Amino acid sequence: MKTGHVVMVPTGNPKGIHAATDLCGKTISIQTGGLVETVSNQASADCTTAGSAAINIQGYAKVADEFQQIVLGRVDAIWETQEAVADWMTRNPGKYEVAFVASQDKTYGIYYTKGKADILDAFSAALKALKADGTLSGIATKYNLDPKTLDAIQ
Numbered sequence: 001m002k003t004g005h006v007v008m009v010p011t012g013n014p015k016g017i018h019a020a021t022d023l024c025g026k027t028i029s030i031q032t033g034g035l036v037e038t039v040s041n042q043a044s045a046d047c048t049t050a051g052s053a054a055i056n057i058q059g060y061a062k063v064a065d066e067f068q069q070i071v072l073g074r075v076d077a078i079w080e081t082q083e084a085v086a087d088w089m090t091r092n093p094g095k096y097e098v099a100f101v102a103s104q105d106k107t108y109g110i111y112y113t114k115g116k117a118d119i120l121d122a123f124s125a126a127l128k129a130l131k132a133d134g135t136l137s138g139i140a141t142k143y144n145l146d147p148k149t150l151d152a153i154q
Contacts, residue, residue: 003106017099026076029069032059057081086144
């Protein structure tokens with residue numbers, strides 16, 4: 001499936017965040033040690049290069065700790081993977097929304113033991129069948145994911 005990063009804010013988007021440049025001078029939380037940290041640091045550097053205030057990036061080792069900061073009102077937004085945000089929004093309906101999609105150029109795959117082509121064939125057939133009959137699209141919608149992320153399944 002195709003995936004990427006999104007920025008999540010409280011419902012109604014009270015700070016008017018619609019793009020990375022809208023985060024300049026604001027406070028976000030992220031999970032440290034991954035690609036989100038790299039791209040949010042670059043966005044902050046872009047802010048200062050453009051003459052704006054840097055993004056105040058608060059990093060946490062655990063996603064749960066990162067998300068707790070928006071609950072407590074300590075941050076304006078969360079910058080995280082699409083799937084983590086979708087899960088959070090599913091468990092907290094009506095409280096948060098996606099302000100903008102930061103990127104959607106990553107692809108997830110299924111890994112299996114080398115030399116097990118039968119597993120590849122079985123997974124491939126099952127995913128194609130679930131996509132064709134609309135099951136995967138329904139699951140994606142149920143969990144606040146865009147069904148278009150499944151277009152990578154061919």
